[in-house]
Amino acid sequence: MTVFWVTYVFIFGLCIGSFLNVVVLRGLSGESIVLPPSHCTKCNHKLAWYDNIPVLSYLLLRGKCRYCKEKISIQYPLVELFTGLVFAGIYYKYGFSLNTFFLVIAASLCTVMAVTDIKEKVILSVHAYILAALGLLYNFFNISGANSAKISLWIANFNISVYQSFIYSLLGLIGGFAVMSFIALVTKLITRKDCFGEGDSYILGSLGAFFGISNAIVILILSIFIWGGLAVPVFLYKWFKDKNFKIFSALLLFVISAILYGLGEFFDIFTSNLFHWFAFLLMASIGLYCCKLLVQSIKEGEKLTIIPYGPALIFGVFVVMFLL
DSSP, rough: OHHHHHHHHHHHHHHHHHHHHHHHHHHHTOOOOOSSSSBBTTTOEEEEEEEETTTTTHHHHBOOOTOOBBBEEEEHHHHHHHHHHHHHHHHHOOOOSSHHHHHHHHHHHHHHHHHHHHHHOOOOHHHHHHHHHHHHHHTTTTTTTTTEEEEEEEEEEEEEEEEHHHHHHHHHHHHHHHHHHHHHHHHHHHHHOOSHHHHHHHHHHHHHHHHHOOOHHHHHHHHHHHHHHHHHHHHHHHHHHOOOHHHHHHHHHHHHHHHHHHHHHHHTTOOOOHHHHHHHHHHHHHHHHHHHHHHHHHHHOOOOOOOOSHHHHHHHHHHHHHOO
């Protein structure tokens, strides 16, 4: 029965993923998500029901429109498949419950925000607002069951008891938005350019409202490593291609030192505190030197490949959702 229900939820997730594609595309274009009916974005031909079967239609049509033969974006099957897997994973871990209901809605909103950020480097604030409101509601009634102790608050001479989870939700909303806005402000003052968009603050604030302040901190830390893992290879390739060997060598040296330091921590090979701190300070010094070169290159007008930060935050959410 478990296999049956996981499969059922997976198929349901595929269908929701198809709808999320509509939300993404029409949200960016400003169209209604209801009308007009599904149509090819190239030739505007109305699609038949058999052209809208998640993943399967894309495979049968070999990634091309049945009517104009133009290529269909790979985004469609990827979003459908990803949503199906996430829904199945949520059900498998949390079962049929109100908690699962809220989590699949949150996962859907997160997926939409990630795709719009990847596609157009835009976050539609309405999606973050909905997630934040959903998170406050989710924690006000303590649907997850975590942090279920009650706290008494005096507001206008009224004693109100609320779950601890709701307090953490409010702190996550305010703290997430404030921290991300502060990071964006500091990087702009240093580089004199916008390194983070306002949408990143909305994302972390809404995630904090849903998952609480402690998880928001974990998500932020995870996102740094996730974004770095994606960005570093891209930057290394660009600087090597542009023959900017000074910053290329510095960043490559930092990556190697960070890996060695991580292995040393994992295998516990640091035989003394002095050796441990020497290795850490050496790695940190190389990292700071890389930052100095990077800031200098940005100030000098070098155009770097823009890698949106929002998807890294959202990928951190799924790590928290399934592994923590």
